[in-house]
Amino acid sequence: MAFVLTPDMLLCPDCRSDRIAAQEGPPAGFKCGACGTFIERRGPVINAVPKTLSGNTTANLGHYEEMANSSDSLLDRRAKTRNHRIKFETIMGILGLGGDGPKKSVFEVGAGAGTHGAEFARIGHHYVGLDLSATALYRAARQNAALADAPLLAGDATRIPLRDNLFDTVFCVATLHHLPEPLDGLREMVRVLKPGGIFCFMEPRWCYPTQLYGYFQHPDVEVGTFKVMAGRLLRALRQCGVSELGVRCCVYTPNSPLFLIPAYDLVDRVCAAVPPLHALSVVRCMHGVK
Numbered sequence: 001m002a003f004v005l006t007p008d009m010l011l012c013p014d015c016r017s018d019r020i021a022a023q024e025g026p027p028a029g030f031k032c033g034a035c036g037t038f039i040e041r042r043g044p045v046i047n048a049v050p051k052t053l054s055g056n057t058t059a060n061l062g063h064y065e066e067m068a069n070s071s072d073s074l075l076d077r078r079a080k081t082r083n084h085r086i087k088f089e090t091i092m093g094i095l096g097l098g099g100d101g102p103k104k105s106v107f108e109v110g111a112g113a114g115t116h117g118a119e120f121a122r123i124g125h126h127y128v129g130l131d132l133s134a135t136a137l138y139r140a141a142r143q144n145a146a147l148a149d150a151p152l153l154a155g156d157a158t159r160i161p162l163r164d165n166l167f168d169t170v171f172c173v174a175t176l177h178h179l180p181e182p183l184d185g186l187r188e189m190v191r192v193l194k195p196g197g198i199f200c201f202m203e204p205r206w207c208y209p210t211q212l213y214g215y216f217q218h219p220d221v222e223v224g225t226f227k228v229m230a231g232r233l234l235r236a237l238r239q240c241g242v243s244e245l246g247v248r249c250c251v252y253t254p255n256s257p258l259f260l261i262p263a264y265d266l267v268d269r270v271c272a273a274v275p276p277l278h279a280l281s282v283v284r285c286m287h288g289v290k
């Protein structure tokens with residue numbers, strides 16, 4: 001069953017008012033009773049991107065709109081890699097979403113191509129995805145039948161247009177380092193999580209060659225690269241009052257060349273099993289309970 005996003009769960013992306021009412025179409029959507037902002041709903045996509053964005057956020061939006069409009073989308077190619085799979089399984093384990101347990105609400109920030117979301121929706125969880133790019137979300141809905149009924153919210157991760165304490169679980173994969181101040185996004189994700197809910201945030205390490213290359217190619221998009229160190233994020237999470245904090249390391253090897261994958265799998269397993277080698281991981285996953 002899909003998550004039902006009701007007007008009382010929304011906040012106005014412009015004035016943050018909770019006076020939101022549904023509006024039957026056309027155009028269908030929601031209207032802010034305080035400032036008059038109209039939030040359009042087309043299929044599963046709810047467009048709640050604020051009217052004004054910071055300079056870096058505008059750069060990110062342009063970058064991801066372009067990627068989502070391209071036929072050979074990097075988002076799609078990434079979605080099919082083994083490293084994507086490793087991340088998915090790590091998130092599923094931490095959030096307790098595997099097996100035959102009760103179905104939970106799952107909120108993802110930086111939903112992109114919708115790959116993780118579609119997998120969680122397929123196994124019966126109540127998924128809601130947020131992404132800055134509405135174009136990416138339309139594409140995710142078209143390409144993943146499992147997301148046909150899942151609310152996909154276009155919005156700013158540093159001002160999530162949702163009220164507090166909504167979800168059982170919250171996660172994001174490599175999204176915080178796109179924010180001018182990653183801690184703004186981190187606090188927002190904790191805010192929308194229910195008390196007792198579980199979160200996990202995955203971020204690449206700044207010193208990994210591909211991340212540094214990405215930063216020098218698009219410094220305005222990879223703007224928070226040097227602000228997502230595990231220690232810094234954990235300190236901020238402690239200040240949010242969350243508990244059971246931990247860091248999980250995963251992904252130690254690249255995706256190519258293909259003939260090396262069996263060797264990479266072996267290296268990944270050895271690194272995961274030997275704690276001193278965890279320092280070599282590409283991805284750090286901060287997790288805990290609100």
Ligand SMILES: [Zn+2]
Pocket residue numbers: 012013014015016017032033034035036037
């Ligand atoms: Zn408003």
